[in-house]
Amino acid sequence: xxxxxxxxxxxxxxxxxxxxxxxxLLTGCGGGSGASAGENPGAGVGGGAQAALPGTDAxxxxxxxxxxxxxxxxxxxxxxxxxxxxxxxxxxxPAPTNFVYLQADARYPLTALPPPxxxxxxLILDQMSRQLSERTLFxxxxxxxxxxxxxxxxxxxxxxxxxxxxxxxxxxxxxDRNVIRAHAFGRFPELLLAxxxxxxxxxxxxxxxxxxxxxxxxxxxxxxxxxxxxxxxGYTEQDVVEVARCFTGWGINGxxxxxxxxxxxxxxxxxxxxxxxxxxxxxxxxGERVIEILAAHPSTARFVATKLARRFVADAPPPALVDAVAxxxxxxxxxxxxxxxxxLSAPEFYAARNTKVRRPLEYVAQLxxxxxxxxxxxxxxxxxxxxxxxxxxxxxxxPDGFPDRADYWLNTAVLLEYWxxxxxxxxxxxxxxxxxxxxxxxxxSGVEELxxxxxxxxxxxxxxxxxxxxxxxxxxxxxxxxxxxxxxAQANLxxxxxxxxxxxxxx
Amino acid sequence: MRKMTSDQxxxxxxxxxxxxxxxxxxxxxxxxxxxxxRPTISIAPPGGSAGPLPLPIPIIGSSxxxxxxxxxxxxxxxxxxxxxxxxxxxxxxxxQATGLPQPDRSHFSAQLRMEVAGGARRAAGGWLGRYLAVSxxxxxxxxxxxxxxxxxxxxxxxxxxxxxxANSANYALQTTTPEAWRTALxxxxxxxxxxxxxxxxxxxxALDLLAQARPADIATDPAAVYPNxxxxxxxxxxxxxxxxxxxxxxxxLNSEGWDHHVNENTVLPPLLTSLGQALSALxxxxxxxxxxxxxxxxxxxxxxxxxxxxxxTDHGRANMMLALGGRIAGGRVYGEWPGLAAANxxxxxxLAVRTDYRAVLADxxxxxxxxxxxxxxxxxxxxxxxxxxxxxx
Numbered sequence: 001x002x003x004x005x006x007x008x009x010x011x012x013x014x015x016x017x018x019x020x021x022x023x024x025l026l027t028g029c030g031g032g033s034g035a036s037a038g039e040n041p042g043a044g045v046g047g048g049a050q051a052a053l054p055g056t057d058a059x060x061x062x063x064x065x066x067x068x069x070x071x072x073x074x075x076x077x078x079x080x081x082x083x084x085x086x087x088x089x090x091x092x093x094p095a096p097t098n099f100v101y102l103q104a105d106a107r108y109p110l111t112a113l114p115p116p117x118x119x120x121x122x123l124i125l126d127q128m129s130r131q132l133s134e135r136t137l138f139x140x141x142x143x144x145x146x147x148x149x150x151x152x153x154x155x156x157x158x159x160x161x162x163x164x165x166x167x168x169x170x171x172x173x174x175x176d177r178n179v180i181r182a183h184a185f186g187r188f189p190e191l192l193l194a195x196x197x198x199x200x201x202x203x204x205x206x207x208x209x210x211x212x213x214x215x216x217x218x219x220x221x222x223x224x225x226x227x228x229x230x231x232x233x234g235y236t237e238q239d240v241v242e243v244a245r246c247f248t249g250w251g252i253n254g255x256x257x258x259x260x261x262x263x264x265x266x267x268x269x270x271x272x273x274x275x276x277x278x279x280x281x282x283x284x285x286x287g288e289r290v291i292e293i294l295a296a297h298p299s300t301a302r303f304v305a306t307k308l309a310r311r312f313v314a315d316a317p318p319p320a321l322v323d324a325v326a327x328x329x330x331x332x333x334x335x336x337x338x339x340x341x342x343x344l345s346a347p348e349f350y351a352a353r354n355t356k357v358r359r360p361l362e363y364v365a366q367l368x369x370x371x372x373x374x375x376x377x378x379x380x381x382x383x384x385x386x387x388x389x390x391x392x393x394x395x396x397x398x399p400d401g402f403p404d405r406a407d408y409w410l411n412t413a414v415l416l417e418y419w420x421x422x423x424x425x426x427x428x429x430x431x432x433x434x435x436x437x438x439x440x441x442x443x444x445s446g447v448e449e450l451x452x453x454x455x456x457x458x459x460x461x462x463x464x465x466x467x468x469x470x471x472x473x474x475x476x477x478x479x480x481x482x483x484x485x486x487x488x489a490q491a492n493l494x495x496x497x498x499x500x501x502x503x504x505x506x507x
Numbered sequence: 508m509r510k511m512t513s514d515q516x517x518x519x520x521x522x523x524x525x526x527x528x529x530x531x532x533x534x535x536x537x538x539x540x541x542x543x544x545r546p547t548i549s550i551a552p553p554g555g556s557a558g559p560l561p562l563p564i565p566i567i568g569s570s571x572x573x574x575x576x577x578x579x580x581x582x583x584x585x586x587x588x589x590x591x592x593x594x595x596x597x598x599x600x601x602x603q604a605t606g607l608p609q610p611d612r613s614h615f616s617a618q619l620r621m622e623v624a625g626g627a628r629r630a631a632g633g634w635l636g637r638y639l640a641v642s643x644x645x646x647x648x649x650x651x652x653x654x655x656x657x658x659x660x661x662x663x664x665x666x667x668x669x670x671x672x673a674n675s676a677n678y679a680l681q682t683t684t685p686e687a688w689r690t691a692l693x694x695x696x697x698x699x700x701x702x703x704x705x706x707x708x709x710x711x712x713a714l715d716l717l718a719q720a721r722p723a724d725i726a727t728d729p730a731a732v733y734p735n736x737x738x739x740x741x742x743x744x745x746x747x748x749x750x751x752x753x754x755x756x757x758x759x760l761n762s763e764g765w766d767h768h769v770n771e772n773t774v775l776p777p778l779l780t781s782l783g784q785a786l787s788a789l790x791x792x793x794x795x796x797x798x799x800x801x802x803x804x805x806x807x808x809x810x811x812x813x814x815x816x817x818x819x820t821d822h823g824r825a826n827m828m829l830a831l832g833g834r835i836a837g838g839r840v841y842g843e844w845p846g847l848a849a850a851n852x853x854x855x856x857x858l859a860v861r862t863d864y865r866a867v868l869a870d871x872x873x874x875x876x877x878x879x880x881x882x883x884x885x886x887x888x889x890x891x892x893x894x895x896x897x898x899x900x
């Protein structure tokens with residue numbers, strides 16, 4: 001990571017030129033329209049919910065969409081690599097020995113070395129649940145494998161499991177490690193099978209109770225509705241019944257707490273799933289065949305492509321882009337990285353500036369990374385903030401995962417929480433009385449320079465001239481500086497308002 | 508003319524997420540098929556095994572639970588005992604065999620359909636959002652609808668006078684320089700797309716109204732004992748908004764965790780106990796305000812008529828609804844009962860819908876909220892004319 005002196009050097013470099021022109025890729029220099037030739041900020045994508053803020057440049061856009069959190073140092077590092085090199089580097093899963101992951105293991109030891117179930121009591125289950133949720137936020141904010149963490153988050157929600165009830169805190173630890181993280185950059189059919197055999201999923205959607213004498217339809221329905229075909233993907237109520245029969249007997253071994261097929265509970269009769277006859281006597285093969293049928297179905301390709309495009313491009317993604325990603329799914333049999341490459345290289349992707357609003361986890365992760373190094377991380381405070389915003393990782397209780405549309409999150413409860421977290425982050429001093437955003441870091445001789453430097457550091461984008469003027473006026477009026485040099489109080493006001501603004505919330 | 512806040516009618520919509528098993532809540536103990544379909548999770552008739560029907564199996568209540576009689580045919584789940592007095596006083600009505608006009612067994616799709624309430628057509632926002640929009644001329648107030656939670660419920664979507672507030676006690680702007688922030692935020696949220704500007708304005712409207720009315724300071728009646736859980740806290744806040752006389756007309760709140768595919772005998776009773784206590788406490792807490800309050804309790808669909816092998820039920824079709832309030836024509840179970848005999852079930856073998864749930868909501872909007880017929884058609888565009896249950900006195 002780029003921290004400490006490197007960060008300060010960069011900030012000085014960026015602050016030493018007017019507006020943001022110190023960085024060659026940033027547009028909007030000279031107070032013009034904000035878009036250079038070939039840039040198309042936010043036009044034509046997103047179902048009419050268009051932001052009229054100045055667009056970011058192409059590389060900054062790529063970073064904002066492929067990361068939870070970006071700093072000026074991250075942007076500078078990506079500029080050295082160029083867009084393709086950056087994307088290549090981000091399409092690698094992190095090594096287990098990566099420093100931030102070792103830090104995460106040390107901070108959250110129960111997630112690193114889960115004890116066997118027979119010594120697990122209620123108290124330790126609570127701690128496991130809490131540690132996994134905090135670890136997820138920690139990695140979102142501080143991992144340099146940022147696209148990986150974003151894709152882990154995507155699959156975590158696609159195969160959503162809450163980690164509070166019963167033994168789910170324990171089982172979700174294994175699911176996070178062996179299903180979601182193991183396959184996040186792999187192939188969808190393998191991820192789907194791993195999820196179907198994950199003790200956490202077997203318990204969460206009641207397949208442990210799905211037996212021949214009275215099938216339980218919960219997993220079968222959500223498998224088709226939420227994991228593969230989509231609600232309009234072409235299955236019938238009878239398919240739900242038949243798929244449930246195929247998964248009878250898929251359970252958990254009581255000793256090892258791993259997947260176990262229990263033949264005595266399996267319905268070995270003939271089934272018909274989406275028109276395909278599954279012959280009698282198939283045993284565990286029935287469920288495996290269902291996974292194959294669903295993974296190969298065109299509705300699954302389209303459903304997964306739509307959700308990926310919604311995550312990375314716009315709430316209402318461009319149909320042509322969904323088609324392209326679905327075609328790549330079909331061509332590669334669900335190669336996740338291949339789909340991401342198509343998605344993140346498409347003209348529609350680059351045209352979609354300012355078409356996503358940060359969800360709370362993305363907001364808090366960015367705030368943390370902007371505010372400083374991992375050593376200053378206060379997990380408990382951020383956990384409480386996410387709780388008030390309604391997005392503690394792994395604590396969405398229904399199986400559909402946290403919503404991925406601005407019209408859910410952009411409401412009067414969450415917006416006020418964003419403002420308040422921005423204000424308290426900017427205005428509260430740390431343990432040793434140091435400011436979160438020390439005014440001297442920005443090396444500004446006047447308020448206007450301070451605002452430009454803070455926008456470069458915290459937003460990586462220029463402000464509309466009227467907004468910059470407004471902030472300068474408020475900084476002067478509310479907190480008159482002694483002499484020309486900006487004060488810490490002025491820096492707190494500017495930083496807080498930038499973090500509380502749509503400039504920061506829009507991706 | 509705007510009504511005085513002291514007699515402003517208010518509607519509280521409680522959504523039970525996950526699809527409550529209505530057959531074990533408003534129990535058709537007089538329908539013999541009920542006991543045949545549910546060998547281990549049925550609720551016994553009032554009086555226990557000495558039920559009114561000659562049944563082939565002994566029924567100590569296979570669940571070990573005994574219904575409270577409502578009308579000689581239906582009984583209430585015993586965990587809803589806190590509501591018994593309200594039913595007897597004619598302030599609680601139940602509707603059976605009600606639901607969406609079209610089958611939908613997806614939680615998410617069915618909840619969305621139910622809250623949008625557009626029927627076959629596309630409709631903007633949600634049913635309460637459209638109510639607020641169509642009745643807006645009668646009110647000058649900037650904030651008239653509240654979702655008690657971290658998100659605006661779909662039912663209230665589409666109105667510019669609805670807000671989500673999770674906890675009124677700490678809904679405050681926490682900067683040390685509030686004047687500068689209040690100047691800056693409207694500008695920073697202007698012309699940036701999405702709903703930033705509208706939401707920002709509604710945050711300020713909510714902050715101002717809460718600062719003036721201070722609902723969090725309204726004392727809870729000591730005799731009102733809310734359950735010590737999320738639902739109880741939300742219901743307590745609903746009472747505070749109503750008692751504050753701050754002009755709130757529509758309140759939505761949720762109760763989660765009703766998707767009982769397994770072990771209904773153990774998971775349903777505590778949830779129903781909480782629900783019953785919360786509704787009962789609301790009635791006590793509201794005192795005289797109960798007269799201007801109506802509460803509707805709904806869920807996305809009913810569950811299978813037969814139990815599965817895990818002592819639970821899967822996704823079904825028709826469900827029950829509850830309506831409570833000082834002006835509710837209660838003490839009755841409404842709705843035509845189609846019966847549980849195989850021939851009377853819907854094509855997938857579930858309880859058939861005989862009362863469109865929108866007819867129940869329309870009853871409350873017209874009878875309780877005073878919405879005119881033409882405006883009802885704006886809220887529920889293609890709701891067939893037909894009979895309404897007549898739930899409001």
